[in-house]
Amino acid sequence: MHHTQALCRFLAELTYAQLPEHVLARTEELYLDWLASALASQGAHPIPLFERYAQKMGPSSGPAQVIVNGTGTSAYFAALVNAASSHLVEQDDLHNSSVLHPATVVFPAALAAAQDLGKSGRELLLASVAGYEAGIRIGEFLGRSHYRIFHTTATVGTLAAAVAVGKLLDFNEEQFINLLGSAGTQAAGLWEFLRDAADSKQLHTAKAAADGLLAAYLTADGLTGARNILEGDQGLAAGMSSDAQPGKLSAGLGSRWALVETSFKFHASCRHTHPAADALLDLMQREGLSAAQISQVQTHVHQGAIDVLGRVTVPATVHQAKFSMGTVLGLIAVHGHAGLPEFHDLALSDPAVAAFRDKVCMSLDPEVDSAYPQRWLGRVTVTTTDGRTLHGAIDEPKGDPGNTLSRAELADKFQRLAHFSGARTPSQANRLIEQVWNLRTTASMAHWLGGNCDD
Template sequence: MSLTRNLTKLIRSKPVSDKDLEWAALFVLDTLGCALGALKTEPARMLQAVAPPETSDVPRRAFYLGGLAHILEMDDLHRDSVTHPGSVVIPAAWTISEHRNLNGREFLKSVLAGYEAMCRVGNSVGKAHYRVWHNTSTCGPFGSAFAAADLLKLDEDQTVWALGNAGTQSSGLWQFLATGAMSKHLHTARGAESGILAAQLAAEGFTGPEEILEGEKGFYAGLCTDPVPENVLANPDADWQLIRTSIKPWPCCRHTHPAIDAAIDLHRQLGNREIASVSVGAYQAALDVCDRPVPNDRYSAKFSLQHTVAIALAEGKVIQASFDADARERVAEIRDKVAVSLSEPINNAYPKSWGSEVSLTTTSGSTLSEVRSEAKGDPGNPVSAGEVEAKARLQLAEAGLSDRRIDALVDAILDLPNNYPVLDLDLLSDISINEKTRVARSA
């Protein structure tokens, strides 16, 4: 029996508790906060021009929402698979649910299932895959396809076909990092869209390869040099993968977060003493993506261990403005003192643990150091429900949404476990969310 068929059976046999649905609603709030919070950005304008949400079909609307969700670099991260499942799975599930007027619990169950499929495939690709391929983009279509298959009520065979045709659409290369190109947003956009198309085709009887993962000319053969296929089905009785997913407190690459967490603590200890040198020990994947001594723009600064550590040490916080030109200039002197290198203990623990070692020497000769194995927002060091809501509210306010609209949107999402309907976001409409809320609640 193929991996995708067994995966389908595994996911559909997992029990769902009310607590699981409450967790899923928090991740929906986080993802939509990231997406709507990006509405005023230039990449959002470009996505809207190509995929205007008010006239697009369901797959292309998911494309738009998936692209939006990844712009701010604040979307969630599943450490074991090194994927951002929320920005792929939730746009796909939301757009189908709003189109079909589905209820909250049905929607949230599909989110759990989509995370499970995407993350379990991601768990199996091996470390080498990430050096060239963006796991979120290659594994994402499996997640969006499974969420869509659940919402479209596909049977087992149809779901296996959907997963097969999702996998044959897998793509997404890291080359964009060399110039700071915008392709990363395209990765989540296409991941969300591809899965819906695969499921819609399967619903019509359009077949897909059952052995898309393990086949002689399949996903592992083409994209993975050190796959671990058994991880797809490992620990079937474990918590949902969504529960093992991290929520980001800082608007930059997750690989920088353990070092930021440590550096913020060092900022508090440093006081008025001057820094002579800083060393950062990281795992290899963090160095591959985030060793950028002199970032020349906001985007590259978000992928710079040197800059993120410098700003955290200097200011004790990392916010969107921390990557602007004046912020980059402000901490240039400290950034030049930051040296990054491979830490064998940290690297050996990756990807189960995303850690960092940060130490500094002051001009007076004293030393300070901090080690992190769990960054803020990881399952072992989680953010609270209140912190997730506060993060979403801040992003929505920065995007210009009114307090009334923010209140209505937050309330509607957090009420999804109680079977509140999935609303049409009407991202560019003059109809406010709270107006639609009043109509839905009176129906």
């Protein structure tokens, strides 16, 4: 278990002063992007169910804030509701090689604990970096076999959230070892829900953040956990992976900052659709093609895309449409965008999108598949109505580190998402954006979201 131990030592010893400027800056950007996703889900099913559950089972007030309704509750329920919220509109970040959405599990737990403990903005940033670095490595460790059945953001997310809270609780190496044990033995989340467009994706992130926080608070109080939960022969990899690589857990600790490899999502759809969407958009712009001139689109994809997207044929819900390659490419081809408004207004109702959807197929591509998950290559072959065969290719989808969003683009995305749900007016949104850019000098995260929160 020396890889686990090395990881835990790194987490215990990590200080704010060690964080390079570009890591801190990117953490602030990822935090802003996360907050936008949470705001965008205000009022949308199934988020009110989680709000009502927190009200029924939790205290009537408390130090941790629920983003979508501004109420105060205990850290556990704030983590639960905020994590459900921030994964709903499929606009939150993704780390490619771990296939983990870190923001939606790390930040809800970290913010809830930081508010509960009265920690500063710097402490929040440091804890979030710890959560990202651990979660990404654990996701990479579990490998592709894990992701085939298990929703990595749910399983690994529990550990990532736990680590962030453990850092806020100033854990030493020994406590981090126990923490991973107690978080890892709660790791759960199956892809089966996708076939039915069921609400489990929100349940998964909600539980990952809340369970990780629970593990950390109990560890702080003395609960012990398995010392080798990741690598042990009755542990996480033994039970839920067939291609685990222990070396991934400790690779590049302190030199490679995995957090900065995280991608922002430009389209409001499952990330597996983005490479093909960008390749198609690029090809259509280059060739001056309209949707009507296209008779067929073959997308050349990695196996993970087929596993996740292959079960959706005709989408029944907006959320399911985000997992339909044909629908996403239809929105891109017909309307030029696949953002939240397009999904909500057009994805299910526009006959042109539906017609385009039926022209799209996926096929496994060896080159794309072998590059995955380190690189998400976009490759499409388009057949035109006048009989031409055209090829589109992009190597870094929009939002990837080499093709990232600027702070201005992120602020614009924030405004669009806050407007989409009506959660914030433009001036309120601007104030929140400024608060994020000032996290480093925020003395206490208590009441950070404003509103009527009681301490």
